[in-house]
Amino acid sequence: MIRRLLAALMGLMPAMTPLPLAAQGLAQLVADSVTVTAQEVLVARGNVEAFYDGTRLSASAITYDRAADRLSVTGPILITTPDGEVFTAEAAEIDPRLEAGLLRGARLVLDRQLQVSAARIDRTGTGLTALTRTAATSCRVCGTEAPLWEIRAARVVHDEIGQQLYFDDATFRVAGVPVFWLPRMRLPDPTLDRASGLLVPQLFSSDTLGFGLKLPYFIRLGGRRDLTVTPWIATGARNLELRYRQAFRSGWTQIETHLAEDDGAVSPRYALFAEGAFALPRDIRLEFDLEAVSDEAFLLDYDLSDQDRLDSSLRAYRLRDDGYALAEIAYYESLREDESSASLPPLVARVEREAVLRPAPLGGRLRLRADADALWRDGDPGDPEATRDVTRGGVSGDWYGDVIIGPGLQFTTELRGRLDAYAIDDDPEFDDTVLRAAQSAGVTLRWPLLRRSDDGTAQIIEPVASLAGVATQGGDVPNEDSRLAEFDAASLFALDRLPGEDLQETGLNAGLGLRWSLLGADGRSLSVLGGRLLRDEALQGIDDITGLTSTRSDWLISTRLDLGQDLGLEASTTFDDDFGISTAEARLGFDRESFDFTAAYLWLEEGPAEDQPRISEIAFDTVLNLGPRWSLSAEARYDIAADAPVRAEIGAGWRNECVTVDLSASRRYTDTDDVDPSTSFGLSVNLAGFSTGQTAMPAARSCEG
Template structure:
């Protein structure tokens, strides 16, 4: 019979001092003539969150000591688990001696020892110990273990200190270390060596990365990563810091190698801050020593860099934005001085709801400036522009389900041009437009399936006019024709080029939504004008009197699969642009793919034909094995761009990642390169990372 021995706590002054928090439960309890309390059978003791279970506990009142007979199990509030054959501990279950014991930390790392000494100060010493996170099967050695003469666990500092340690693989000693310090699995951030990575590259040679993490307080840290390779010497510095109002991350790469003379560098940084009055400030920094350093060290595939400083404020009634950006080109044959390299912009927009006559009124003021330093007038032209605009729109029901949308827009701009004698120094311009849109959504409920179909014909008619001098088209060179721009007044992305004349948009949208969440939608449309729109690229015929046909469809086939298609083509079905995206996510496979096609253009900008396909796949072959593959292929050039394959293997105590990649970029500055990578991580010592053990059968 189980008895609660709270009445006998008077015999235990140390336990009684816990003000009722100490409890002892057992099948049988006796008190000897020597004033010793003995509890036998399913014994459980509780004190201040610590729980002890054993087959027998004897309390010696004169020595104020508990003698415990195993099998013993002790769990602490901090997540530690002790098992032992025998123990002598104090009544508070805090300090004492355990023999034939084992310590388990965070259900990941287990340390067996011939003896464990616990102190009340948060230190635990383990003598003749072996630490591993691998499953131990019978008397055989685990996959890996660290044997040491002594291990000290600092519960407060969450650190493990090994004395006279040796690392073993399947029982075979591999390396000996006189001293070793490792974080315990409960520590989120700790200074120390991170997972090394072996690599091999055509450009850099064979080497190893040795990242070392330095904790600089609770809100700052620094990761120092030296590269030791046969053809290069590289040092990476990654600094991070957070404040209550924001954060900063800065990565610096310093290198010397056989491909370039002198010091090579790349500086990549970003950050964001919250300022008073709901203002957000962010920045993005990108700077390199040469055009090839990003590709040589596999830092980025970017061929244009943009360093930006931006401040903005978003509210329900509008937004304000100020931004300055510096561009740098890494492309062959393109000069950074004529991009333009420096662009600044100011915007302020206010939205009034409801506005006049019950509609929505949008008021906007903006300004931008760009500076160049090129060799020709067009490449040296500096431009500043300031403008104000207003727009009003309203939707209302005018018949049996017919929705009439009305929209008015107007803007006034002033341009100031310098360093280009072919352009007026100051040129004003005004633009105004008006349009109406009719929508007639028709809904049908399917019988038997509870699915809903919606078919919606849409027709829009608009007119726009412009007065003043037309500026040089700097920001509307390559507009896109899609579902979002078919029925708008202005389909161009910038302010320099504005649509004029009469135009009409015709479209038809159909969608089907099932109760299980699967949806299918299709949009078809075309844009008609009274005249061609000059100074615009010919893509999708957006500037012609009759645009190409537009088809856009989206299919969501449940939570695990989605497909999107977009295409434009003329009456002879010659495709001018096409885009397809596939997303597939199942338990064993994740797959995403994309295809892009753009025909060559000669109007506005000289643009070569673009035809590319890319795929990204992850295949899980079971609880241990996984495969990853990424590829990008330039169909127009009939040449691959990049390919990468990786394999991962993990169990409860080891994670191994192997990768191979090939970059095919071949320019004057960059040669194609193949690289390999290998990293091995011992689970159980990764600060802040939970191990997810893969089930393993000891008989397998």
């Protein structure tokens, strides 16, 4: 093997380096033999490789004619460019810069995905490449056998600068069979990140809309904006979906609208969703969220969402190490059949400011807080709960400190004080103005005991006891906070277990518990906590199903199992002295490369009111990868208490190096006055090679055998 620099032949062939060396570098040639004839023709033979300005050419032989300033190349030829293009050819006539020329019996490969075979390829050196009598595909091509799909065209022009492919007289074929013909067609090449054009169409069928097709079209509006227009054309409905996105220097926004017309509908139906976030000066972040629909059934009919309440909000907040500040106003709308929006309440505003001093003047952590909220209703004047307006403002402070004493005892102290003022309108059951104060103090004692085995396994037994007292002064106020308090491992020893500020615990309470943990040397762990809460007086104002209302709360058992990245399980249950279960929940997660499974179970016993039925539901979601090509998915939600399914969906996907096919079927069992049960089917086919941002995949089959 002899390596020679063409720069050494500068006196004989000056055309080989027309630009300054500092700008382009030296051309190089590698060959088994290099000779120069008396007519000033350079001939390189045997394992020839030429390098110039990032472009590499491999061939059997190269002949350079100084008088014509042309390279004649004998194949098989392989050319790779700095932009990732790959050319193969049988013969070529190109310029010494390896930029422009003619290739015969050639093939162009883009981003290791799309290959375009042509009888002739003309490179202009200006960023345009013309291919004549072409066949384009991203599928594996074996001899004369037709690929799974291909596009035959009389001519294809590749715009390297615009990263576009222009087809003339194009025919799309599946397994060699012509499917449709287009006189002109433009598609992005696989190296382009964002481009205007048709996205993956989707076929669908549902009992509500009938059989239809989604045709999303992406419109690039510059580098920071885009618009996706998706017509839904179905036998029973028409829907125009518009999604606008824009990125700003300090934030982003997205707006999605649906304008629909159903067969038999009195007026057009619509949905509007908008959201965004912006970074303002002084570390302030502004966020907004807007949700609106024409009717309660729109989201379910068009399978857009299962949510049964809409919330629109405008929020500004600032987070820092020493605290946070928040201002928010929200509007709520109920889509439930048995609930009115006026009772939620529909309009809520809140302001919060919290400062944290760490360490506090007396050690530990001191947290100071000021907040205010207001809610407005405009319901039936004859119903006080539908017209009541409440405004509240308050200040609070709490101090937290812990210390290790004696033989490893962890002693924690917490003090809290709060003052609130209420203004209540349109409800004769409460005074117009109410002033309330609350003081709390609590201590918690933990004594973790550790035993470690020779194999690195550790066991920890930790008895825990807490004692807290709360005193309140002032009049009664309506409970506008949630009536369902959480009783779990986090709240068993908490100073306050009730949500919000309206309802306060009173008197003395004590939490008693025991935690056992097993820690493996490989990082796997098991933890079990059991305990209950004791009070000197019953707790009023919350539902009995929480297990917290009586002087002796229900028993709590909480378990957590962590087997690394593969398996995790969390379970919690509460039950009374007669082992009657009041609440139970469990979450399971299993994650492997070929199998992903999550499941959840929830049980709430029947409440005393007629509108509090027993809740018992199970839900799961799973994905199974059957090798590199096939995948199966399924998800379901079942109401055990009603002995009826809520929703079920199955899907199958198949992928090879040139196509991705997804098929799904779902059934929604919701049955109300406005919504009927519905079954939907979906099908989408994505051709590789024209999808932006997609990576190449190994071929599904080999040409051998």
